Amino acid sequence: MEKYYQKIKNAPIFYGITDEELDRMLKCFRAYVKSYKSGDIIFRQGEIVSNIYLILDGEVSIEKDSYWGRRMIIQKLYPNNSIGLSLVGSKNVESNVNAVCNSDALVLIFNYEKCSTICHNACLHHNVLIRNLFKILSKENIQLVEKIDNISQKTIRDKLLTYLSNESLKSKTNIIEIPFNRQELADYLNIDRSAMSFELSKLKQEGLINYKKNKFVLKTNI
Amino acid sequence: MEKYYQKIKNAPIFYGITDEELDRMLKCFRAYVKSYKSGDIIFRQGEIVSNIYLILDGEVSIEKDSYWGRRMIIQKLYPNNSIGLSLVGSKNVESNVNAVCNSDALVLIFNYEKCSTICHNACLHHNVLIRNLFKILSKENIQLVEKIDNISQKTIRDKLLTYLSNESLKSKTNIIEIPFNRQELADYLNIDRSAMSFELSKLKQEGLINYKKNKFVLKTNI
DNA sequence: TTATTTTTGTTGTAAAAACAACAGAAATAT
DNA sequence: ATATTTCTGTTGTTTTTACAACAAAAATAA
Numbered sequence: 211m212e213k214y215y216q217k218i219k220n221a222p223i224f225y226g227i228t229d230e231e232l233d234r235m236l237k238c239f240r241a242y243v244k245s246y247k248s249g250d251i252i253f254r255q256g257e258i259v260s261n262i263y264l265i266l267d268g269e270v271s272i273e274k275d276s277y278w279g280r281r282m283i284i285q286k287l288y289p290n291n292s293i294g295l296s297l298v299g300s301k302n303v304e305s306n307v308n309a310v311c312n313s314d315a316l317v318l319i320f321n322y323e324k325c326s327t328i329c330h331n332a333c334l335h336h337n338v339l340i341r342n343l344f345k346i347l348s349k350e351n352i353q354l355v356e357k358i359d360n361i362s363q364k365t366i367r368d369k370l371l372t373y374l375s376n377e378s379l380k381s382k383t384n385i386i387e388i389p390f391n392r393q394e395l396a397d398y399l400n401i402d403r404s405a406m407s408f409e410l411s412k413l414k415q416e417g418l419i420n421y422k423k424n425k426f427v428l429k430t431n432i
Numbered sequence: 433m434e435k436y437y438q439k440i441k442n443a444p445i446f447y448g449i450t451d452e453e454l455d456r457m458l459k460c461f462r463a464y465v466k467s468y469k470s471g472d473i474i475f476r477q478g479e480i481v482s483n484i485y486l487i488l489d490g491e492v493s494i495e496k497d498s499y500w501g502r503r504m505i506i507q508k509l510y511p512n513n514s515i516g517l518s519l520v521g522s523k524n525v526e527s528n529v530n531a532v533c534n535s536d537a538l539v540l541i542f543n544y545e546k547c548s549t550i551c552h553n554a555c556l557h558h559n560v561l562i563r564n565l566f567k568i569l570s571k572e573n574i575q576l577v578e579k580i581d582n583i584s585q586k587t588i589r590d591k592l593l594t595y596l597s598n599e600s601l602k603s604k605t606n607i608i609e610i611p612f613n614r615q616e617l618a619d620y621l622n623i624d625r626s627a628m629s630f631e632l633s634k635l636k637q638e639g640l641i642n643y644k645k646n647k648f649v650l651k652t653n654i
Numbered sequence: 655t656t657a658t659t660t661t662t663g664t665t666g667t668a669a670a671a672a673c674a675a676c677a678g679a680a681a682t683a684t
Numbered sequence: 685a686t687a688t689t690t691c692t693g694t695t696g697t698t699t700t701t702a703c704a705a706c707a708a709a710a711a712t713a714a
Binding site for chain 2: 274276277278280282284295296297298299300303306307337340341343344345347348349350351352354355356357358359361362363364368400
């Protein structure tokens with residue numbers, strides 16, 4: 211456990227917390243580290259989630275299975291990101307998504323509720339934590355609205371251009387490395403992969419973008 | 433100002449706060465009430481928002497204009513709902529949405545930052561408030577994911593059925609009154625109104641649903 | 655009440671998407 | 685190095701959608 215402290219300290223969720231505090235806090239939260247294999251599912255649609263999961267290593271995607279078996283990728287998460295905040299915050303709500311490991315992963319797990327009922331330092335810890343949770347959730351909220359923006363566009367072309375220019379705006383550069391392969395990007399934008407590939411080719415031909423694998427260059431600021 | 437206290441007290445954002453506390457708190461936050469006319473815009477895409485807006489009366493919709501001029505409705509908000517939480521939480525972020533009054537509206541406005549820097553009771557107030565903000569944001573988060581679920585469906589039919597059954601699940605009844613007219617529902621689901629009307633007719637003919645104006649009945653539990 | 659405006663439903667047509675099937679390229683395993 | 689698997693791009697066909705134009709119904713104003 212202690213060997214992960216350095217990693218844990220860097221996570222936004224524990225921002226502003228001193229080393230000693232962190233130590234007490236993790237004990238108080240009954241925190242433990244669990245390792246997952248690629249493909250493992252951290253939690254499923256329909257499960258009630260009362261833990262917070264902090265990714266220490268690996269890649270996790272938040273997905274949803276449609277009634278007809280199509281996969282929808284909501285977002286991808288990486289070390290320092292945490293999962294389950296909104297579920298924990300709303301208490302006893304069934305998860306409406308799956309959290310799936312895309313690679314072997316290392317995850318810090320702790321129970322958000324336990325502390326508030328058992329431990330004396332509850333208030334102290336909670337206040338610091340909740341402040342961080344609020345910040346993280348607000349960012350996530352903005353990201354979700356951005357995703358809605360991306361997938362709300364009418365045509366495949368518009369979805370691609372909106373997605374790429376949004377990414378470009380965020381990174382403040384017109385050279386973008388996306389975390390998706392083609393199939394995953396299609397699942398993220400809710401479009402057909404082959405139709406998307408076709409549209410990407412057209413955009414390249416027209417000189418609007420260039421790309422190789424998952425590296426894209428936006429030629430114009432659309 | 434005082435005449436609105438009863439309304440203000442009922443809002444989730446001030447849950448668990450006593451009357452005297454509320455009084456001090458609102459002073460501390462420099463809160464004031466502003467009335468808007470139908471069609472007024474509370475804030476626009478691109479503006480930096482540092483206030484929290486609590487709706488006391490009226491209807492406000494969170495919208496986005498696409499590059500091509502299409503309106504996208506993200507969500508509709510009503511008395512007791514608050515606006516701007518995620519923007520305030522992320523600090524100095526440009527709003528990526530418009531907040532538009534759909535009717536004459538009454539809104540409590542307060543500056544979230546001001547308190548933390550000026551007032552002595554900052555911690556006390558903030559801790560209570562942030563706890564509430566966290567809860568509200570987590571609910572909103574779940575709603576946004578649900579919206580993503582609705583609009584991610586492949587066909588117009590699937591979007592309609594998913595939306596209606598999600599609403600049905602939430603209200604735990606198969607009789608639903610939706611807050612949208614046809615054009616607004618189309619803008620919410622990002623589809624063409626006439627194509628949607630046509631699909632609704634088909635669903636009615638097939639006996640899957642029934643409806644009149646904005647009241648819907650789900651015949652089967654799809 | 656009647657006139658006017660707004661909302662909703664219907665239809666045909668053109669555009670776009672999904673789907674399927676496959677070929678070539680790239681990555682991985684042997 | 686070669687074989688095998690995975691990923692990406694291309695094409696034709698079918699399905700679905702958007703769009704436009706209009707009719708019917710409902711709501712609102714005069």
